Amino acid sequence: MPNRRKFVSSAATLAAAAQLGPRLFAQGSSTKDRLGFALVGLGRLSTDQLAPAFEKSDRCRLVGIVSGSETKPEEWKKKYDLDSKNIYNYRNFDQIADNPDIDVVYVVLPNAMHEEFVVRSAKAGKHVYCEKPMSVSAQECRQMIDACDGAKVHLGVGYRCQFEPHHLECMRLAREKTFGELRHIEAGFGFPIGDYPVGDLRRWRLEHELAGGGALMDVGIYALQACRYLTGEEPRSVLAREIKTDPVKFAEVDETILWSMDFPGGVVASCSTTYGFGGINKFTATATKGQFGLDPAYSYGGIKGFAGDRPIEAPEIDQFAKEMDAFAKAIQEDKRSKVAGEEGLRDQLVIDAIYESVRTGRRVDVAPQQRSS
Incomplete structure (x- = not known):
């Protein structure tokens, strides 16, 4: 997988994931008025659409980021007033399991990386929202569903048009x-x-x-x-x-x-x-x-x-704020998301x-x- 390695290494080298056992419940409390989200991947969609959408959200807050970039984390920290302890890279990502500020991990990476980071997020006890397409094969999609079900966390897919x-x-x-x-x-x-x-x-x-x-x-x-x-x-x-x-x-x-x-x-x-x-x-x-x-x-x-x-x-709406709010509401009410x-x-x-x-x-x-x- 040379191209995948190249992508991750240009974003600062992906290390082997620490294998954490599945938790019975997600760490984040579903009783919070606004759930804490961490964005995994700081490309154009995260930068231009998702980050600004949090400012229009009623139920979600941007509290963390995961990036392999050497420069973006500091820029995002200043722009969005992020706590240093909520900033991760691809090597220490699994430590997110011990961070109660983060309730939901939003995976915004190349398609072939979705399955790995959804599974790792579930093992860390975090709810997961994944950009579309969910993955690159039906088998990987099933593995992602099973991982989240086994960890008793919610899994959603970024189908914004279903809320427009x-x-x-x-x-x-x-x-x-x-x-x-x-x-x-x-x-x-x-x-x-x-x-x-x-x-x-x-x-x-x-x-x-x-x-x-x-x-x-x-x-x-x-x-x-x-x-x-x-x-x-x-x-x-x-x-x-x-x-x-x-x-x-x-x-x-x-x-x-x-x-x-x-x-x-x-x-x-x-x-x-x-x-x-x-x-x-x-x-x-x-x-x-x-x-x-x-x-x-x-x-x-x-x-x-x-x-x-x-x-x-x-009405014209912020589609990303709307879909994230709907997912957060499903978590807070412990109901199945429509996506x-x-x-x-x-x-x-x-x-x-x-x-x-x-x-x-x-x-x-x-x-x-x-x-x-």
């Missing part, structure tokens, strides 16, 4: 059959990824060992999610194909994938995702008596939608089937959800 008001309104329209029976969904998301040189930490999205896949894993998952939560069903089978216009740049990961899914209730979905070009950021749901949808659909802000011949009126680990597993089962269809050129049945144990 425009998306919630579209879910309501589908569930209440406002426009009749749902028949077809067209969904897609893509953007032109940069030409990151070797050594640039942002290049991990183009390296299979760290990303696990390309556009599908990164942004195609939003289109997949939309189809799943609009129908309220799991797809039975998929048929997919890949298009590469730059086989050198995308030698290790997928550039563009087109796929279709059929659902038990009769809905057919046509989806697309790409790293090659922009302009795809929407979904349209067609029912027997009309259409509704969002365009743009998956952006951090500025989402717009329509329901028949009228616009969807919904629990099983939700990430369901997506990964479909993603695995899509990649198999790309490889074989055949329609592939989606594997049933089952645990690793």
Whole structure:
């Protein structure tokens, strides 16, 4: 795993994890008004979106960070008034088990590193929120779920759109059959990824060992999610194909994938995702008596939608503050999150089937959800 080692070593060398036995309960008290979060990984998402979101959160506080950078921890400490004892690197991460300030660990690392740090967080007795995609295989997702269940901690996946008001309104329209029976969904998301040189930490999205896949894993998952939560069903089978216009740049990961899914209730979905070009950021749901949808659909802000011949009126929110507050509320009330680990597993089962269809050129049945144990 040379690329993974290179990523971690450029962030200050990952050492072997100390193996801590699972705890019966998470250290952090669920009776706190605001739970203490530690961000693992201080890349663009943490810097530009997550850290500012804590200032708008009602139930969460940024109290700790985990980074391999030599300079970022001091910068974050000053900017967010962090206590030195709540700052960790990848070598001493497991000492977080002894820190009562930290209730939740938010894993914001390259996809292939999610499983390791979710499991380590669970062993430390901490609740875990993991960025999407949950991991790079269904088997790893199951191991993450089992680790958190065994440690009796909550596990959530960063599906912010499930809490966004425009998306919630579209879910309501589908569930209440406002426009009749749902028949077809067209969904897609893509953007032109940069030409990151070797050594640039942002290049991990183009390296299979760290990303696990390309556009599908990164942004195609939003289109997949939309189809799943609009129908309220799991797809039975998929048929997919890949298009590469730059086989050198995308030698290790997928550039563009087109796929279709059929659902038990009769809905057919046509989806697309790409790293090659922009302009795809929407979904349209067609029912027997009309259409509704969002365009743009998956952006951090500025989402717009329509329901028949009228616009969807919904408030603009901080999506990251909203999803973190929802997860904190689930912990405080000891209830299952709507984006629990099983939700990430369901997506990964479909993603695995899509990649198999790309490889074989055949329609592939989606594997049933089952645990690793």
